[in-house]
Amino acid sequence: MYEASDLKKGIKIELEGEPYIITDFEFSKPGKGQAIYRVRMKNLLTGYSIDKSYRSNDKFQPANxxxxxxxxxxxxxxxxxxxxxxxxxxxxxxxxxxxxxxxxxxxxxxxxxxxxxxxxxxxxLPSFVEMKVTRSDPGVKGDTATNATKPATMETGLEIKVPLFVNEGDVIRIDTRTGEYLARVSTK
Amino acid sequence: MTVNFQNLARRSEIIRAARSFFHLEGFLEVETPIITPEPLPEANIEAIRTESGFLITSPEVYMKPLLAQGAQKIFQITKCFRKNEHGSRHREEFTMLEWYRAHSDYTKLKEDTIKLVRFIAEVLNTQTIERGDKKIDLFSNWEDIQVNAAYQKFAGHPAPTDDFQFDEEMTRLIEPNLGWNKPTFLSDYPVKYCPMSAACPNVPNFCQRFELYIGGLELANGCTELADWEKQRQNIEQEQQRRAQNNMQPYPFPNTFLEAMKTFPPSAGTALGIDRLAMLFTNSPDIQSVLTF
Incomplete structure (x- = not known):
């Protein structure tokens, strides 16, 4: 059991049957008034954030x-x-x-x-994955523009842009957070 | 945590200027005890207990008895302690500037406050306080809005009677909006939120208490002190009951204070947070930036 004064960023609590993570927390106390704990928290199921105010003796169940x-x-x-x-x-x-x-x-x-x-x-997901290119048309010869790319399909069906020199059968490294090509790991 | 020596230099100037101001205005600087056996009960403030007594939550408990003994104009800069207050604008241990005038009222204290802040600004060679990317002019006329009008303006209804709603809306809807064009006094609180203040003449449900806001930050609290001895005793008892309702541990009854207050003259006093003032003059969003440790 937490009390409002125990709350801080990163603590996970259960509210109305749903888990929330506290993303922002502020202690305020107006003049001679009571302590107000203002909490912003993200619903771990829906991703939506809500703002709530609590008194110091309000109690919370930790989320499992x-x-x-x-x-x-x-x-x-x-x-x-x-x-x-x-x-x-x-x-x-x-x-x-x-x-x-x-x-x-x-x-x-x-x-x-x-x-x-x-x-x-x-x-x-892991930040980086290595995958085999299963389909990609050969780069057009003579196209030397820097950063020129072409579409490629990976073994999982993922489609991304790759540099012209990448061929079918090559294994490449991809950043899963941006979906961008990073490097060629091996060539067939 | 690293110390910001630029901010400390400014803080030091602020304290030096505040001291000069009160000396020039003819105030007597006093030092009163930090440990007290009988703190004044307040429903929302908890004193820190030590083996020898309680740490003061405000020097009020000793400064008012000095007025009762004949002091006319006194000020003090001292550490105060309030248990479990910790946030970007709060520390359990903080520095308070408190001043009192005998035979005076809160209107005079507002004038003192304006003059003090402007005096410090002049010493710091600035006309404004910067808060984030906003500039607050200290030398144009300050605003003064009544508590009821502020709720009407920012919450769409008069001051609520429920305590939690009053404080929750105060911190969420009202305080953040005050003092952005110029410093703003929030004046005349419902009586139940100022047990030690005198009632407004003609408006007995409200009392002569003000708070000062600059850039949404609460900086000072002042009031015309309640001089009626019997009412003071009743209000102290009432605060003790409210503390009991809030499951706060009882204090010894402040008999020594009340006995001394039998000769208390009509007076007025203000408390101003030095750490907050340093935050404002250094454009610091967090109190830690103006502290040494």
Missing amino acids: VSNLKLQYSYFDGTNYVFMDPETFENYSVNAELMEDKKDYLMENMEVDGTLYNEMVIDVT
């Missing part, structure tokens, strides 16, 4: 949120299935949550999972 390493296993048609490599326990993550991330997933890839009441509510 933890982090764990997970390994991606497979897509079962509805959910993405991850495994805890230590306990071999499987966790199903609904497709909506993986919408922007699914094209980076490769079998056995290690990700950071956020667990709330035994449910995975967020998955953080």
Whole structure:
């Protein structure tokens, strides 16, 4: 149990059955008035932020949120299935949550999972992944403009822009946060 | 945490200027005890307990008895202590400038406050206070808005009667909007929020208390002191009851203070936060920037 005066940035609390992380916290006390704890917090399920004011003796339940390493296993048609490599326990993550991330997933890839009441509510990809290019038209010869790029499709179906010298079969490194090509790791 | 010596230099100038100001105005500088066996009970302020007594939350408990013994104009710069107050504008231990005038009222104190802040600005060779990217002119006429009018203006209704709503809206809707064009006095509080202040003539539900805001920051609190001895005793008892309702530990009853106050003249006093003033004159959003440790 927390009291309002224990709250600070980063603490996770449960409010009306949903987990929140505190992103901003301010102690105020007007003149001779009572202490007011103003809190901005983000709903860990929806991502929306809310602002609330509390008194010093208001109490809060810590949210049952933890982090764990997970390994991606497979897509079962509805959910993405991850495994805890230590306990071999499987966790199903609904497709909506993986919408922007699914094209980076490769079998056995290690990700950071956020667990709330035994449910995975967020998955953080490794910042960098290495993938094989499965389709990309050859660069046009003589096109020497700097930073010239062409479209390429990866083994997972991910489509990104790559430099003209990258060929089908090459393995490249990609930044998962920006979706940008970083380097060629090996060539076939 | 590194010390900002530029800010410390300015803080030092501010304190030196404040001292000069009061000496030039004919005030007597006093030093009163930091430890007291009988703090004055307040519903929202908790004193720090020591083995030998309580650390003062304000020098009021000793400065008012000095007026009762005949002091006319006194001031003090001292450390004060308020338990569990910690934030970007608060520290448990902070520096207070407090001054009192016998046979005077809060209108005179507002004049003192204006003159003091302008005097310090002149010593610092500035006309303005900068707060973020805003400039607040200290030398044009200051604003003065009544508490009720401020709620009407910024919250859309008169001052609420519920304590939590009063304080919550004060910190969220009112304070952040005060004192951005020029310094602003917020005046005439509902009586229940100023147990030691005198009522406004003709408006008995409000009392002669003001707070000063500059750039949304509360800087000073002053009032015409309640001189009626019986009312003081009643209000002290009432504050003790409010503390009990808030589950705060009781203090010994301030018999020594009340006994001394039997000869208290009609007076007025102001408390001004030196750390806050240093924040304003150094454009610091956080109090730590004007502290040594």
